[in-house]
Amino acid sequence: MEKYDVVVLGAGPAGYVAAIKAAQLGAKTAIIEKDFFGGTCLNIGCIPTKTLIHDADIVRSIRNASQRGIKVNKPDVDIKKILQNKNDVVASLSQGVNGLLVSNGVTIYDGIGTIQPDQRIEIKKNDEEDNERIIYEKVIIATGSANKVPSIEGIEERGIYTSTEILDAEEIPEHLLIIGGGAIGCEFATIYKAFGSKVTIVEAMPRLLPELEKQLSIIMTKSIKERGVEVKTNCSVKSIKKTGRYFEVIIDEDEKIPVDRVLYAIGRKPNLTGLEALDLEMENNFIKIDENFETSAKNVYAVGDVVGKKLLAHVAFAMGRLVAESIYGEKSDIDLDLVPNCIYTLPEIATVGLTEKKAKETYKEITVGKFPIFASGKAKTMNLEDGVIKIIAEKATEKIVGAHIIGPNATEIIGEITAYIKMNGTISDISNTIHAHPTISEGIMEAALDAKGDSIHLLKR
Ligand SMILES: Cc1cc2nc3c(=O)[nH]c(=O)nc-3n(C[C@H](O)[C@H](O)[C@H](O)COP(=O)(O)OP(=O)(O)OC[C@H]3O[C@@H](n4cnc5c(N)ncnc54)[C@H](O)[C@@H]3O)c2cc1C
Numbered sequence: 001m002e003k004y005d006v007v008v009l010g011a012g013p014a015g016y017v018a019a020i021k022a023a024q025l026g027a028k029t030a031i032i033e034k035d036f037f038g039g040t041c042l043n044i045g046c047i048p049t050k051t052l053i054h055d056a057d058i059v060r061s062i063r064n065a066s067q068r069g070i071k072v073n074k075p076d077v078d079i080k081k082i083l084q085n086k087n088d089v090v091a092s093l094s095q096g097v098n099g100l101l102v103s104n105g106v107t108i109y110d111g112i113g114t115i116q117p118d119q120r121i122e123i124k125k126n127d128e129e130d131n132e133r134i135i136y137e138k139v140i141i142a143t144g145s146a147n148k149v150p151s152i153e154g155i156e157e158r159g160i161y162t163s164t165e166i167l168d169a170e171e172i173p174e175h176l177l178i179i180g181g182g183a184i185g186c187e188f189a190t191i192y193k194a195f196g197s198k199v200t201i202v203e204a205m206p207r208l209l210p211e212l213e214k215q216l217s218i219i220m221t222k223s224i225k226e227r228g229v230e231v232k233t234n235c236s237v238k239s240i241k242k243t244g245r246y247f248e249v250i251i252d253e254d255e256k257i258p259v260d261r262v263l264y265a266i267g268r269k270p271n272l273t274g275l276e277a278l279d280l281e282m283e284n285n286f287i288k289i290d291e292n293f294e295t296s297a298k299n300v301y302a303v304g305d306v307v308g309k310k311l312l313a314h315v316a317f318a319m320g321r322l323v324a325e326s327i328y329g330e331k332s333d334i335d336l337d338l339v340p341n342c343i344y345t346l347p348e349i350a351t352v353g354l355t356e357k358k359a360k361e362t363y364k365e366i367t368v369g370k371f372p373i374f375a376s377g378k379a380k381t382m383n384l385e386d387g388v389i390k391i392i393a394e395k396a397t398e399k400i401v402g403a404h405i406i407g408p409n410a411t412e413i414i415g416e417i418t419a420y421i422k423m424n425g426t427i428s429d430i431s432n433t434i435h436a437h438p439t440i441s442e443g444i445m446e447a448a449l450d451a452k453g454d455s456i457h458l459l460k461r
Helices: 013-024 039-044 046-068 079-103 183-197 215-225 313-328 356-363 375-381 410-422 426-429 442-451
Strands: 002-009 029-033 107-112 112-116 120-126 133-141 146-149 173-178 198-202 230-232 237-243 247-251 256-261 261-264 268-270 301-302 341-343 348-355 366-372 388-394 398-406
Touching: 002 013, 002 112, 013 029, 013 039, 013 133, 013 313, 029 366, 039 046, 039 079, 079 410, 112 133, 120 426, 133 313, 173 183, 173 256, 173 375, 173 426, 183 215, 183 313, 183 341, 215 230, 215 388, 215 398, 247 261, 256 301, 341 410, 348 410, 356 366, 356 388, 356 398, 366 442, 388 426, 388 442, 398 410, 410 426, 410 442
Parallel strands: 002 029, 002 133, 029 107, 133 301, 173 198, 173 261, 198 230
Antiparallel strands: 112 120, 120 133, 146 268, 237 247, 247 256, 341 348, 348 398, 366 388, 388 398
8 A cells, every 4th residue: 555644635726735835845745636636716616717707808898899989799609619718728727737746746646535544545436446545644634615505495406506517507597696695606797797697696694795895895786786787685595496497586575586597606615525534623614723734633634625714715725835834844924814805806806904894993093095996097098987995004003904905906906915914014115115107006005195194196185
């Protein structure tokens, strides 16, 4: 039986990074993957959704082109070709991950890994009767997460999609009802509205994207409604009935909405299959870990979505690096609390650090600077005016503690503020840094100036 220093279970962002880093630090490393390299992120999450969002952007630009004096025919969306392109993007990146693992000397096992007592793992391949077994010194669980199924009568009907199935749907729905107004629900609303579907979002909380600062959520809701998406907040789906090729979705107050497709995106649950023998201690239904990512079982570590901290690919990447370093090297100075959070809707949303409310609770006095996107020259050139850049700092030290952006390129420019926060930067550091003009990022400088009461490009208050 082959013996390894480290065996990683799952080749998503957390797992493949952990395996590469462990191998780079000298460990004899193996990785086991039951489906595809790159996990949820690359195959059924970040990458395919962002490919479709780019397509949606193109469609929208063509539709709006005539407003700028460019006459083009109505866009004709060939969904099969769109899906083929998406699959090509995914396949090429997934092969890339395979190549990275191989080039770093990681041994790859295809199949479902089941951890057994005595530091053994059994690997079951679909097409083979005999299971393979390997021995580990240390195991890193990176099995990720799966869609949570809401307890709604009729939810198991065929044609009701999760975020995974809708990615391969070869028909554009006439009317798509989305259960859940979080990041994934809003991103799919953006995609299918652009592709020509009627879209309704049903959200149980009082507003879309309820985890965000209220102002961002309000701007987003206004913008999505202006583009024709129907938003029903403070509402729950009670049941779904299939009638022919349509569904009758019954929401509170017994309102019935006839639609031809339903998507639910209400959260994620950890993938725990194959881990039963370990009898791991759990925390809020996810695997409990200590500061070195070790679980309640000795020599068993866990990282990524399966530990339920922040279910984001870049957090999984960081944890993957850190777990290998904490076992075999020196841990990098990565702050797992300083995480940018991006939503790829129109307008884009990106946040980092504390909300204004949390900052007020944490610091004696804070200062808040804002720059509305309508005042940005670059945004005007793009005819995009919805949004705001907001920076929050501790008043006494000027230390930046949070930023909240809704507007064009938000998901790109948040990196700048994240870097300032990581380096204990102040609003003066930002406001005294020359930003190129015209760019959206110069709005960060303007927001910092506003936080100091020194604004130039805003009307004097
Ligand atoms: C629709 C959608 C959009 C998203 N968009 C974004 C985004 O834009 N940005 C972002 O940061 N995050 C996004 N996410 C979240 C992101 O995909 C996850 O946070 C990330 O993939 C977690 O990485 P992971 O390695 O922990 O788990 P996963 O990516 O889930 O990988 C786990 C891997 O383990 C394998 N596995 C599980 N059990 C076993 C077993 N017993 N044996 C062998 N293999 C096993 C699985 O097949 C899988 O490949 C999105 C998620 C979804 C669903």
